[in-house]
Amino acid sequence: MAASFWEIRDQAAERWQDLAAGETPWIRVGTALCGQAAGAEQVADVIQQELEKQGLKARVSRVGCLGLCFAEPMVDVLLPGRARVVYGNVGLDQVPELVASHIGRGQPVAEMVVGCLGDEIGDDLPDLQQHPMKVREQRIALRNAGHIDPLDIYQYIARGGYEALNRALTEMTPAEALEEVNTSGLRGRGGAAFPAGTKWRFLAGSNAPDKYILCNCEEGDPGAFNDKGILESDPGTVVEGIILAGYATGANHGYIFIRHGHDGPIDRARAAVAQAYELGLLGEDILGTDFTFDLEVALTGDSYVSGEETALMEAIEGSRAMPRYRPPFPAQVGVFGKPTNINNVKTMAYVPEIIARGGEWYAGIGHEQSTGTAILCLSGTLNYTGMVELPMGINLTEVLQDVAGGVPGGKQLSFIQTGGPLGGVLSAAATDLVLDFDIFRAAGAILGSGGIIAADEDTCVVDLTRVLIAFCQYESCGKCFPCRMGMSHMLEVLERICRLEGTPDDLALMRNIGENMQAGSLCGHGQLGFNPVASALRYFPEQFEAHIVDKRCPTGRCQVPHFSPRLSRR
Amino acid sequence: MDGLKQRIEKAVHCQPQTTVTILSSLLAVEDELGYIPREAVEEVAAFNRATINDVWAVVSFYPNFRTVPPCEHKVEICWGPSCHLVGAMPVVAAVLEAAGLEDEGDTPDGRLTVRYNTCLGACALAPVMSVDHQLVGRVTPQKGSALVSEVLESQEERAE
Ligand SMILES: Cc1cc2nc3c(=O)[nH]c(=O)nc-3n(C[C@H](O)[C@H](O)[C@H](O)COP(=O)(O)O)c2cc1C
Ligand code: SF4
Ligand code: FES
Ligand code: FES
DSSP states (O other): OOHHHHHHHHHHHHHHHHHHHHHOOOEEEEEEEHHHHHHHHHHHHHHHHHHHHTTTOOOEEEOOSSSSSOOOOOOOETTTOOOOOEEOOGGGGGGHHHIIIIIIIIIIOGGGEEEESSSOOOSSSOBGGSHHHHHHHOSSSSTTEEEEOOOHHHHHHHHTHHHHHHHHHHOOOOOHHHHHHHHTTOOOOOSSOOOOHHHHHHHHOOSOOEEEEEEOOOOOOTOOOOOHHHHHHHHHHHHHHHHHHHHHHTOOOEEEEEEOOOOOHHHHHHHHHHHHHHSSSSSGGGGGSSBEEEEEEEEEESOHHHHHHHHHHOOOHHHHOOOSSSSSOOTTOGGGGOOOOEEHHHHHHHHHHHHOHHHHHHTTEEEEETTSEEEEEEEEESSSSSSEETTTOHHHHHHHIIOOOOGGOOEEEEEESSTTTTTEEGGGGGGSSSOOHHHHHTTTTOOOTTTTEETTTOOOHHHHHHHHHHHHHHHOSSSSHHHHHHHHHHHHHEEEEEETOOOHHHHHHHHHHHHHHHHOOOOHHHHTTHHHHHHHHHHHHHHHHHHHSSSOOSSSSSOOOOOOOOOOOO | OOOHHHHHHHHHHTTOSSSHHHHHHHHHHHHHHHSHHHHHHHHHHHHTOEEEEHHHHHHHTTTTTOOOOOOOOEEEESSHEEEEEETTTHHHHHHHHTTTSSSSSEETTTEEEEESSOOOOOOGSSSEETTTTTOSSSSOHHHHHHHHHHHHHHHHHHHE
């Protein structure tokens, strides 16, 4: 007989108490993708070596993303009874001094501190919560990111994990659980912002014996890393969200779908699943109830379109990731021919908190029909790049100027690109709008998965549009003609414009191609593929004119020899 | 080391997950060998009760599959928009030059593969490249070309 939830919970609390308030210092190193790119793995290794060399005792954990990716590698040190001190940009050569001073003598190295967390912050060091990137944050899906060891399910449970599942299984009917998600107004974070509750109802309405829940972490959008970031930082909230979705809709099987090669998210998701099985949180008769749910990690190859919901099903079944015709819709005939619901990682990550705190609570955060928070990936020419979770309704200009600290080098912002390659560009002047799915859409951009790429005055919008279309051309799965040929043709035209060889007819030609793609393509890739060009033309007609009529690139970017990877899929 | 056939069989037959498909089998072979030899296509087809054609359809769809043995080292450079905007192209040029290549591909001596990538997932630290699966952020053309020289040298030492 498996342990009851509260027994597990007590064990978890004990372990956490020992870590966070015990005798031994606790050192946490951020090793999500940005951390890795900044050399955090080596920093963690050297910390371990230094501790041994200096004869000091401390626990070292590899954690996920605190959000301030620009300051990676980040190391945070918790001494018993003291505030947690977070260091940024830690170089390998600084580690010996950091260890000797902070662990050895109890003296934080003030120059390297980004900020402190906890109640006992003195006056001498800054409060991390007051950092521009942190001060407006409201973390729901990211509540544990950077705080817990993602490979240890007990740490997730100690911070409230699986309480929602326990509550749902013991106190709520599936219909009641579904109603909470419906009330919350939660909308899908994978791009289309479709209400999750409505989609779950489609699946709940089917009384087929086998039903599937899929969680989409394909995340091929360049500029977006929050799905991988969540799985790397707190896979527990995703796994729990998926099990809850299964309970609410009467499904008994699930997959987390990740692109092959992203070992951080894959390993951490697999560990979270395996540990949940060990504790009786997955499998047969979960927590002693008669609810059964099986969950597995499935991998795909390099293919952007495999993130599209029906292509994803093809990939899980082991075929080429090419979208299917709809109808039948996934809720009728999905993966392996069974009724299926699919949600993005972020969508799932919210669910435990929605069940724990109630749909009303979640619906009270945010802006009109866009409830809750936006999990943004800030990249490009910004001072503070990273991952933030902000309530919907915050003004985008404030996000760029305050949260992200504006553009480095005193330069001006020229435009931003949002929502991945199928999203759009917004001129700097058009960023005076609030975070809201519908407001973004009306402005010709997509909030979608939350990638926001900023471009300063030295960049060329025509050149970036060419890169976006190069991506779309490369990633077209080839199933339908308007997308396959349309993308290639559009890329040719954009390359010609960037070489300053475009003709005035080219704009009409691109619009014509775009209309055909929109009307004649099977999936969103072709249907939305004209978005980047359409939005660039809408906000920057004079830039295209300069390239075509005046034969010059105003920022000079297009004179730099450039390449477009003209790759077919093989 | 086991022979090629044994390694393929082991990879295909010992997949840890429950759902085993053509794609999952191919990914397992790629993890083991770094490429998909003809023998593996046959084994994957037999194991999944599929035709050679079915398997080739999958191999040829996903560009991560290669059909010739891998080079000893692999460098990937991101040309995604975040990286592009902050200087990926000069990095691409520098890396290609250091590798003696005109475009992505293998060096003729089989020592280094250079691949473009559409997003390595560390966009906040753009431009990004990876060297033998290790991510490197905020890379400059100088750094990129130095990293290439470094991996090539490390191999020379081993050969001596
Ligand atoms: C070409 C294409 C690529 C997509 N890629 C992804 C992806 O990487 N991740 C994702 O969550 N959704 C992606 N989507 C959207 C999915 O089809 C689907 O709408 C989404 O996963 C549903 O989850 P949600 O309702 O929680 O947003 C893509 C759609 C298209 C057309
Ligand atoms: S629109 Fe493009 S990506 Fe979508 S199915 Fe057609 S060819 Fe494939
Ligand atoms: S990856 Fe480390 S803070 Fe984001
Ligand atoms: S766009 Fe280069 S790492 Fe994401």
